Amino acid sequence: MKRFALVISGLFACGGTATEGTETASGSSTGASSTTTASTTEGTPTTGSVDESTGELTGGSTTGSSTGDATTMAVDPSTSDTTVGATTDATSVGETTGTEGSTSGEGSTSGEGSTSGEGSTSGEGSTTGSGESTSSTSESSSETTADSSSSGEAVVCGDNDVGPGEACDDGNDVDTDECTSMCLLAECGDGFVQVGVDACDDANEVNNDLCSNKCVVTPKTITLVAGGNTNQVGNVNGGSPFNDPCPAGKVLIGFQGFVGSYHGRIQGVCGTVGLVPAMEGFSVAVTDPVTLPQRGLQGVTQWMRMCPTDQMIVGFSGRSGGLVDQLTFTCAPLVVSEANDGAWSIALGATTNLAAIGGNGGQPFAQTNCPAGQVGTMQRLRAGDGIDAFGVGCSTFGLGF
Ligand SMILES: [Ca+2]
Ligand SMILES: [Ca+2]
Numbered sequence: 271m272k273r274f275a276l277v278i279s280g281l282f283a284c285g286g287t288a289t290e291g292t293e294t295a296s297g298s299s300t301g302a303s304s305t306t307t308a309s310t311t312e313g314t315p316t317t318g319s320v321d322e323s324t325g326e327l328t329g330g331s332t333t334g335s336s337t338g339d340a341t342t343m344a345v346d347p348s349t350s351d352t353t354v355g356a357t358t359d360a361t362s363v364g365e366t367t368g369t370e371g372s373t374s375g376e377g378s379t380s381g382e383g384s385t386s387g388e389g390s391t392s393g394e395g396s397t398t399g400s401g402e403s404t405s406s407t408s409e410s411s412s413e414t415t416a417d418s419s420s421s422g423e424a425v426v427c428g429d430n431d432v433g434p435g436e437a438c439d440d441g442n443d444v445d446t447d448e449c450t451s452m453c454l455l456a457e458c459g460d461g462f463v464q465v466g467v468d469a470c471d472d473a474n475e476v477n478n479d480l481c482s483n484k485c486v487v488t489p490k491t492i493t494l495v496a497g498g499n500t501n502q503v504g505n506v507n508g509g510s511p512f513n514d515p516c517p518a519g520k521v522l523i524g525f526q527g528f529v530g531s532y533h534g535r536i537q538g539v540c541g542t543v544g545l546v547p548a549m550e551g552f553s554v555a556v557t558d559p560v561t562l563p564q565r566g567l568q569g570v571t572q573w574m575r576m577c578p579t580d581q582m583i584v585g586f587s588g589r590s591g592g593l594v595d596q597l598t599f600t601c602a603p604l605v606v607s608e609a610n611d612g613a614w615s616i617a618l619g620a621t622t623n624l625a626a627i628g629g630n631g632g633q634p635f636a637q638t639n640c641p642a643g644q645v646g647t648m649q650r651l652r653a654g655d656g657i658d659a660f661g662v663g664c665s666t667f668g669l670g671f
């Protein structure tokens with residue numbers, strides 16, 4: 271019923287507004303032709319949509335160019351019956367009409383259901399109401415249609431010709447070169463390990479799993495290799511030598527013992543260094559402490575000096591003479607970093623001195639550290655009844671992949 275009413279009104283309008291009809295003619299002609307084309311696909315839908323849109327639109331802007339609309343309307347019904355039409359064409363028609371009449375005409379065309387957006391377009395059209403703009407609109411839309419259809423035919427990924435929408439086309443199915451089989455330029459994160467560029471590519475956003483966001487393999491362990499020694503302080507010829515290394519994979523993380531006016535007994539404490547995911551990278555954790563053999567037989571007051579959590583012994587200072595009188599241990603953490611190019615590295619962080627332990631005899635000796643880039647991994651003592659000399663054996667550290 272509505273359909274009828276609309277059409278009729280449209281016809282009436284057409285007849286009534288003879289003058290405007292001329293102007294409309296151009297616009298409507300465009301619309302008509304396109305409409306005809308439009309009739310390619312969906313005849314029925316078109317009709318149906320016509321009703322809906324018509325209803326809405328009519329209420330809003332009946333005024334404007336009823337003529338133009340009318341024309342369109344008249345065309346539409348017939349067209350719709352024919353039924354064929356590319357959706358796109360229909361769209362263009364709709365827009366055209368919309369601009370001019372902004373009335374029911376549009377609704378019918380746009381109604382085709384190609385898009386809801388059109389409806390809104392029609393609304394604007396009514397506001398504008400210029401035939402020119404209408405025509406341009408219709409043209410552009412028709413062009414768009416043409417492009418889309420043509421592009422669908424021509425572009426073939428793999429024909430060794432870079433077509434529209436292709437970033438590259440090397441004509442092969444190899445995904446590990448610079449151009450993937452999807453005709454996309456290889457990049458980190460596409461899930462393909464580009465030869466010579468990506469060390470890995472897990473296509474996720476997790477930086478500290480096995481493969482970083484820069485497609486670099488992440489570190490898994492900390493390696494320790496026996497390195498140099500610190501100097502020994504005290505009487506380097508006294509007592510007997512005791513070189514006690516930490517178990518494999520462990521570093522010195524503190525000392526304990528018994529002290530009187532000088533150090534009577536000492537034993538190192540070792541912990542396992544390992545990598546743990548932290549933030550977007552890794553941190554070094556120290557776990558599983560164990561003690562080294564206790565050397566010396568004297569001392570009355572038990573003591574313990576442990577590095578802060580996850581830090582290790584890198585040096586010491588204190589006082590000494592014929593024996594080891596006082597010790598102040600120096601600790602530092604290991605810090606893992608990721609460079610801009612994705613390379614991972616590990617280095618010592620800022621040092622911390624623990625509280626001094628022991629007497630004030632002897633003479634102060636200079637800060638005594640492991641060689642640069644090394645951490646303590648062995649107690650190097652000389653002892654008889656008391657601790658004659660104290661030193662530390664060190665190891666280089668690195669990342670294991
Ligand atoms: Ca191609
Ligand atoms: Ca390729």
Ligand SMILES: [Ca+2]
Binds near residue numbers: 459
């Ligand atoms: Ca890749």
Ligand SMILES: [Ca+2]
Binds near residue numbers: 472481
């Ligand atoms: Ca990852």
